[in-house]
Amino acid sequence: xxxxxxxxxxxxxxPFGEGAIAMLRISGPEAFVVARRLFxxxxxxxxxxxxxxxxxxxxxxxxSIDEGLCAIFHAPASYTGENLxxxxxxxxxxxxxxxxRLALDxxxxxxxxxxxxxxxxLNGKIDLTQxxxxxxxxxxxxxxxxxAAALQLDGSISRAMGAIRSELIHILSHLEVxxxxxxxxxxxxxxxxxxxxxxxxxxxxxxxxSTESHGRMLREGIRLVICGPPNVGxxxxxxxxxxxxxxxxxxxxxTTRDTLEESVSLKGMLFRLTxxxxxxRTRDLVELxxxxxxxxxxxxxxxxxxxxxxxxxxxxTPSALPEDRLHLVWNKIDLLGEPFSCPPxxxxxxxxxGAGIPxxxxxxxxxxxxxxxxxxxGQLVTINARHQSCLKRAVVSLERAGELANNGVDSxxxxxxxxxxxxxDAIGEVTGTVDHEEVLNSVFSNFCLGK
Numbered sequence: 512x513x514x515x516x517x518x519x520x521x522x523x524x525x526p527f528g529e530g531a532i533a534m535l536r537i538s539g540p541e542a543f544v545v546a547r548r549l550f551x552x553x554x555x556x557x558x559x560x561x562x563x564x565x566x567x568x569x570x571x572x573x574x575s576i577d578e579g580l581c582a583i584f585h586a587p588a589s590y591t592g593e594n595l596x597x598x599x600x601x602x603x604x605x606x607x608x609x610x611x612r613l614a615l616d617x618x619x620x621x622x623x624x625x626x627x628x629x630x631x632x633l634n635g636k637i638d639l640t641q642x643x644x645x646x647x648x649x650x651x652x653x654x655x656x657x658x659a660a661a662l663q664l665d666g667s668i669s670r671a672m673g674a675i676r677s678e679l680i681h682i683l684s685h686l687e688v689x690x691x692x693x694x695x696x697x698x699x700x701x702x703x704x705x706x707x708x709x710x711x712x713x714x715x716x717x718x719x720x721s722t723e724s725h726g727r728m729l730r731e732g733i734r735l736v737i738c739g740p741p742n743v744g745x746x747x748x749x750x751x752x753x754x755x756x757x758x759x760x761x762x763x764x765x766t767t768r769d770t771l772e773e774s775v776s777l778k779g780m781l782f783r784l785t786x787x788x789x790x791x792r793t794r795d796l797v798e799l800x801x802x803x804x805x806x807x808x809x810x811x812x813x814x815x816x817x818x819x820x821x822x823x824x825x826x827x828t829p830s831a832l833p834e835d836r837l838h839l840v841w842n843k844i845d846l847l848g849e850p851f852s853c854p855p856x857x858x859x860x861x862x863x864x865g866a867g868i869p870x871x872x873x874x875x876x877x878x879x880x881x882x883x884x885x886x887x888x889g890q891l892v893t894i895n896a897r898h899q900s901c902l903k904r905a906v907v908s909l910e911r912a913g914e915l916a917n918n919g920v921d922s923x924x925x926x927x928x929x930x931x932x933x934x935x936d937a938i939g940e941v942t943g944t945v946d947h948e949e950v951l952n953s954v955f956s957n958f959c960l961g962k
Contacts, residue, residue, distance in 0.1 A: 519545060520622035520630075521614040523607050530602030535610055537596040537619055538627060543583065545617045546596040549610070550581045561585050569600055571613055577606050591627055592634025632943060639943035640668040643895065647730060652774070653781045656729045659893050667892045668719075672942050675715050679935050682708050686928040702916055705927075709913045712934075716902050716909070719894055726893030728813065732774055732781035733879050736808045738832070739818035740825075741789025744842040747862035748818055749773070749786040752872070770804050777872050780879065785812070790829055806831050814838065814878050821859060822846045838878050840871065894941075901940045908934035 519539030525532070537545055547556040552567030559565055561584055569577045579600040589595035600610050615621060623629075625646075632642050644663035651657040682705065737745045750756050753775050771786040785808045788801030809815050809832050817832065819825040821841035828837060839857035845864050853859040858874045860867035894902070912930035915923040 521619035522622040533602040533607035538591045542594040591630040722893045723899045732783040736812035905934040905937035
């Protein structure tokens with residue numbers, strides 16, 4: 512797929528504000544023309560070597576505006592696949608804006624958000640999953656998220672999709688030969704072999720679908736909700752985990768009446784912490800709304816910490832809370848006269864003194880790992896919601912193809928081929944590759960039809 516755009520675009524690629532360096536990108540057919548009029552160096556523009564930095568002056572009609580560095584990239588060996596110039600100048604608010612204005616005056620157009628990466632995709636430099644990985648890498652808040660995004664940018668999902676597509680194209684090519692070239696006398700796969708291959712493709716897709724929750728947790732953070740009865744130290748625990756006084760703490764019950772959300776990295780894992788209103792019986796309408804929001808937050812949580820007072824007898828946890836994600840945290844152990852022994856599946860802390868907090872954090876990591884999250888992301892391929900939607904449609908089509916194959920290959924070959932093509936289209940949407948010519952190429956290259 513090629514880019515039909517003839518416009519040259521420019522944008523400041525670094526954040527505006529005070530800083531040592533700002534960098535502008537210029538991409539398109541006239542990128543070198545614009546840069547030649549902007550930048551003056553001892554080395555003429557025509558003699559500049561690609562991927563080398565050259566020191567010079569940024570000028571407006573021969574009047575020096577700033578000193579800077581220039582690097583050029585010839586198409587197609589550039590990020591966008593077009594002629595590309597990276598021009599570095601001093602940072603701040605005024606200088607980059609002035610250089611940008613000069614580039615616009617010289618004929619470049621201000622780039623739309625994401626347009627450089629979009630052109631990289633349109634020119635075949637990256638696929639859609641790699642384009643998404645660029646933004647994931649920029650937004651990553653933990654080392655694990657960086658590693659997962661880097662794997663995706665390196666083509667981890669692309670390779671997984673490619674393996675599945677290759678297998679389906681191979682299956683489909685046999686069916687197409689049987690349908691379109693019956694005179695060749697090529698034997699069609701037996702029903703058992705066809706079902707086995709379809710089932711294998713389904714298992715590969717199911718393995719990828721199982722990583723969607725991992726991907727969400729890496730990109731958005733693990734949703735950890737702190738709940739429990741009033742005045743047991745939920746807000747104090749939030750403040751301890753955040754290492755700052757974010758929530759108001761009071762000895763009066765009912766201080767927290769709404770959910771309070773903050774983000775924190777615990778041992779390199781990103782968590783979205785939510786403090787909630789105390790759960791108890793009440794007729795107060797405001798408190799009732801706060802309690803309703805507490806249950807709603809818990810329902811969406813990956814990990815729930817149910818905080819109780821270790822110095823008091825506790826009531827049974829509310830049945831409305833999801834038990835598979837619920838973990839008991841005993842607080843106020845500093846008020847006990849003797850060491851407190853808690854069950855292995857729970858934790859004991861003192862939010863006042865900090866006792867037990869390091870162990871609780873380790874337990875939180877353990878509980879999060881048990882809730883569909885892996886802290887070892889070195890080899891993890893994770894999909895996002897868009898990928899999940901495409902792959903689920905592919906699974907539906909493969910299931911239909913399997914049902915048709917089970918009924919009899921000879922009579923259902925065209926219908927099976929249709930379902931396989933539909934599955935291929937859905938998988939192709941993941942990477943942005945939808946091309947039925949691949950099937951035809953596979954037929955001629957594998958079977959030497961001599962037509």
